[in-house]
Amino acid sequence: MTTDDLRHAPKALLHDHLDGGLRPQTIIELADSVGYSGLPATEAEALRLWFRDSANSGSLPRYLETFDQTLAVMQTAEGLFRVASECAQDLAADGVVYAESRYAPEQHLVEGLTLEDVIEAVNAGFRDGEAKAAAEGHPIRVTALLTAMRHAAKSTEIAELAVRYRDEGVAGFDIAGAEAGYPPTRHLDAFEYLRRENAHFTIHAGEAFGLPSIWEAIQWCGADRLGHGVRIVDDIAVDGRPFNDWIESVQDEPGALVELDLGRVTLGRLAAYVRDMRIPLEMCPSSNLQTSAALSIALHPITLLKRLRFRVTLNTDNRLMSDTSMSKEAGLLVTEAGWTMEDLRWVTINAMKSAFIPFDERLALIDDVIKPGYAALGHEGPPTT
Numbered sequence: 001m002t003t004d005d006l007r008h009a010p011k012a013l014l015h016d017h018l019d020g021g022l023r024p025q026t027i028i029e030l031a032d033s034v035g036y037s038g039l040p041a042t043e044a045e046a047l048r049l050w051f052r053d054s055a056n057s058g059s060l061p062r063y064l065e066t067f068d069q070t071l072a073v074m075q076t077a078e079g080l081f082r083v084a085s086e087c088a089q090d091l092a093a094d095g096v097v098y099a100e101s102r103y104a105p106e107q108h109l110v111e112g113l114t115l116e117d118v119i120e121a122v123n124a125g126f127r128d129g130e131a132k133a134a135a136e137g138h139p140i141r142v143t144a145l146l147t148a149m150r151h152a153a154k155s156t157e158i159a160e161l162a163v164r165y166r167d168e169g170v171a172g173f174d175i176a177g178a179e180a181g182y183p184p185t186r187h188l189d190a191f192e193y194l195r196r197e198n199a200h201f202t203i204h205a206g207e208a209f210g211l212p213s214i215w216e217a218i219q220w221c222g223a224d225r226l227g228h229g230v231r232i233v234d235d236i237a238v239d240g241r242p243f244n245d246w247i248e249s250v251q252d253e254p255g256a257l258v259e260l261d262l263g264r265v266t267l268g269r270l271a272a273y274v275r276d277m278r279i280p281l282e283m284c285p286s287s288n289l290q291t292s293a294a295l296s297i298a299l300h301p302i303t304l305l306k307r308l309r310f311r312v313t314l315n316t317d318n319r320l321m322s323d324t325s326m327s328k329e330a331g332l333l334v335t336e337a338g339w340t341m342e343d344l345r346w347v348t349i350n351a352m353k354s355a356f357i358p359f360d361e362r363l364a365l366i367d368d369v370i371k372p373g374y375a376a377l378g379h380e381g382p383p384t385t
């Protein structure tokens with residue numbers, strides 16, 4: 001499997017932050033145009049490395065500090081339009097055919113934009129990027145997810161906007177930000193409102209914080225999907241021992257997870273519920289290494305969860321901070337965790353099945369774009385999918 005194969009393989013992306021995926025050169029140009037002088041570097045390559053290295057901090061709160069720099073240049077309609085357009089073009093060039101891009105409108109009000117201005121500028125940027133990508137021969141569909149910051153108090157207002165713009169490019173809602181101390185139940189009003197409106201939402205849960213956060217997100221809040229959810233392995237055992245104890249004992253055996261006999265694995269009730277109910281996990285391996293939510297790509301829980309047939313999806317989280325792309329994430333799993341093109345096809349179809357657009361539109365992308373795309377690379381898939 002070549003790098004070109006990985007790029008050409010159709011990919012679906014459910015978890016990508018708009019403010020975590022800017023081109024370094026664009027940050028520099030936008031900073032110049034708005035008179036922002038706080039950038040830590042003024043040359044694109046140096047800035048790219050600054051984001052990567054600063055985000056490699058081992059902690060989610062420190063990882064999140066780097067967003068101050070991208071948010072500083074995303075406070076005008078022109079800036080938001082450009083960033084959104086380039087996001088769509090960059091994803092399309094990487095072979096992404098469907099993406100849900102999330103951002104928190106409340107973080108873009110510093111220079112006087114209203115929440116509506118922000119949403120409309122971003123939507124216009126996505127439409128522009130889609131048109132440019134199609135003209136380049138890389139059609140892509142991009143929808144927005146509106147995020148509310150979990151430490152703030154705007155979640156109901158943002159949820160109302162997600163509903164108001166649901167037929168104009170907004171596919172759903174999310175909460176993000178530092179997890180510890182801010183359980184999802186703080187935003188129960190927003191989630192109950194969304195459910196009454198038959199709207200879709202995902203919740204960042206089980207990344208920096210463990211099972212209680214996942215349990216609340218599903219059983220109290222009713223999340224359709226879990227952002228990360230990687231800590232669901234806290235409810236999985238190998239030979240009766242917690243998965244994390246086992247993984248530490250095999251740290252020096254990179255093939256251990258690929259070869260693990262699944263007969264030795266047992267699921268607790270919450271893990272079983274997540275799998276039984278086919279709750280999608282928006283997994284982001286490289287991001288998890290940076291925030292210490294996983295030890296290595298080879299030993300990342302995504303491979304165990306895939307083998308156990310949880311509804312696993314593969315995502316980038318923040319392409320700039322995590323120095324990644326969809327094809328890079330896929331390539332890492334292939335070279336370090338034994339993944340095959342069949343596995344990539346499977347997670348792509350999983351993601352498309354779990355998208356927040358209507359069922360018939362999901363099906364059309366699966367049947368008309370994803371399956372033929374993999375078939376063209378020689379991967380027809382098992383007869384049952």
Ligand SMILES: O=c1[nH]cnc2c1ncn2[C@H]1C[C@H](O)[C@@H](CO)O1
Pocket residue numbers: 017018019020060064067102103104107147176177178204207287317318
């Ligand atoms: O992985 C993440 N966990 C929690 N919050 C995150 C993550 N990546 C980005 N964010 C935050 C920082 C952004 O400013 C915000 C909206 O995209 O979401």
Ligand SMILES: [Zn+2]
Pocket residue numbers: 015017176204227317
């Ligand atoms: Zn995220």
